Amino acid sequence: MKGQLSSCEEDEYNELSRSAQYCWWRSAAKFDECVKLKYEIPNVSTLTPRLKVLREMERLALIAPEGLNELRHKLQMYRSGDFWVPTGGISKEEMDIPPTITILLVGFTGSGKSSLVNLMYSVLGRSGIIPFAQTSLGSSSNYTTMFMEEHNVSRSMKSGFCVYDSRGFEFDQMGENLEELSSWMTDGVHHNQLCLRSGDNALTKHDMENLASKSSSKFVRRRVNCAMVVANIAEIYNAYKAGDFKPLEAIRELFCSPLLRKSNENPLLILTHGDMLSTEERIDGRLKICEWVDVSETTGAYDIVCLTEYGYLAEESDPVTAYALSEAVYRALLISERGHFPKKNVWDWAVLILSWLMCFFAAFFAFLADVCSKLGQKEKLMKL
CATH class of the missing domain: 1.20.5 (Single alpha-helices involved in coiled-coils or other helix-helix interfaces)
Structure with a gap:
């Protein structure tokens, strides 16, 4: 069949074949039913949650090849306030918008926050300026996870947003987790901010002095404008199948925390490590987590495989994942723009x-x- 195609059609065929291997959802049992609705516009409210997920993944696959470069360019050129809509006649200049929008990644240990940051560097970074950057979690130091890390993923001094990688929480310490989260959301965060907990008492005096010297308040303290909750879908789903509901309950308590709702009414949920599950398990896990944390299975959750953890560039190997990540960051900035208040004048x-x-x-x-x-x-x- 391939030999009967023209050169133009053959190029298109090769492009479709190359991208098809990343469309993991097309092997789902319900996908045939989703294809029948592809060119129709049915009442979305009548679709089952599984069909909604399949249609959402098809939307990402359809937009990714053409839309990735455009969306990535918007994020690279982003300046604080660019996405502000002058509601009620209030212009951007009248709003109290900080010069840098701060996105905070929160989640439990091993959820993939650092891998997500590495993926952002790969997808959003300006190629040719700075070589591919890994978070400090990949260094030989044993205590780098005890610090907040500020990342300028656009690799530009004029970038209007930054991403903070935080220390992972523990499932059985939710009280301490929420207390620490409260300090981040209320007092703000800064680079190299020390995150010590009750279980760190075993550190020696020398270790404590080294940590204290590294954690410096000389860095700019930033107010958190938007938080992304990162969850390991494979870990949570496997625990659920084994009858352990603690990870599900912990992620719900974290996602539904008033602390995050105060920052933004609709927090974003990033699901990672989905490649460790089969297609049906991956969809079931996503639906189960979305049901428990009370978030839309299509507009509030993003299934992102952090391929850069293995050294691959996402925009070259998986355009769907790269576009999903870019859209998640874009939506976080949109949410942040709506959370500001007008500046106080003399009156x-x-x-x-x-x-x-x-x-x-x-x-x-x-x-x-x-x-x-x-x-x-x-x-x-x-x-x-």
């Missing part, structure tokens, strides 16, 4: 000061009224 400060003065006078006169009331009651008792 706003005047109203704020006036309100504080009114509260002060109200409290002062309430105190005087209380004192006078008690004095009057005391005088009445003395007359009696």
